[in-house]
Amino acid sequence: MFQFFRRIKTVVSSELNSMIDRAEDPVKMLDQFMRDMEADIREVEQAVAKQIANEKMLKRKSDDAQALxxxxxxxxxxxxxxxxxxxxxxxxxxxxxxxxxxxxLRESWERAKQDADQLREKLDEMKKEYQQMQLKKDGLKARAETAKTRTKMNRTMSSIGNDDSKRGFERMEEKVLQYEAEADTSEDLSQASKTLDDEFAVLEKNGVDDELAELKRKLGKE
Structure with missing residues (x-):
């Protein structure tokens, strides 16, 4: 039992990269290791409870015999x-x-008490180790998630500057320049298509406007 618990502790204490090298998901493996530890602790707790009950029974019989x-x-x-x-x-x-x-009975009780005390010490040690491993597990899980995020970001950033993306960006830039050139050309063509009559119509319109302004000045309606 205790040897198995120590083996689990050693595995949990191993570096994150070693688990990745074995194609294992560190987060899932760490959770499994903690569940194994919890099962070990529950098993030892049951053993300790039985030993304590046995110790109390022997103590009671020893006391009764001494009283007799x-x-x-x-x-x-x-x-x-x-x-x-x-x-x-x-x-x-x-x-x-x-x-x-x-x-x-007293000798049996003393041996049972000694065994119970040792089991209690082992149980306390296992619980302390479990708490330490819980803290370490949380840290390793955070490191694993950070590593995954960094890998994803690096892959995304590397894809932004690859040849396909760059060529596509340049292609869109050329299209925008082409649209702008077409707009400038259409404006020039529109200006060139004006006839003499159109230009004289503009002048006549300006002459009427000037005459209207002069009339309003004379009538004091400015």
């Missing part, structure tokens, strides 16, 4: 005071048997 030892001791003393040596003897015999059981 003390009870038999008191009963033996009570029997002696009552002058009943036979009853006192039987109480002491049972006390010795219970003491042996109490010692065995």
């Amino acid at each position: 030892v003390e009870k038999r001791q008191q009963q033996a003393e009570q029997a002696i005071e009552a002058g009943n040596d036979d009853l006192a003897r039987r109480a002491l015999q049972d006390k010795n048997e219970q003491a042996n059981q109490a010692d065995t």
Whole structure:
């Protein structure tokens, strides 16, 4: 369990480029590694819970056995005071048997407590490592997204200056120049097509305008 968790940690700690070289999607792989870690932690949590429950059970039995030892001791003393040596003897015999059981149970409880403490320490260590890997995963994912964006931008920028784009731009520029030349030519042709009558009509119009202005001046209607 713990060896597998450490193996996962090592993989997550590897450089981003090594995952890319293996044609793996770093973002998806990192998410999968974190899910594997979470599953390991849940499994260890269950093991720790069972061990703690076992430790508590052994502790309770050990305490009960020790309490019975003390009870038999008191009963033996009570029997002696009552002058009943036979009853006192039987109480002491049972006390010795219970003491042996109490010692065995106490040893089992101490071993169980030691195992539970070690599992709790391992679980705490795994959770700390998981938090560290979570932070590192977020950083690696951000780096992966940045790298993808940079690659996309670089490809777009490189396509802007390629020969096809450049030739197409120049072709459109030539069309615009052609449109402008056609507009200038049509204006020149329009000017050249005016007849003498058209020019004299302009002069006559100007003469009427001058006469109208003179008349309005005389009548004070300016």
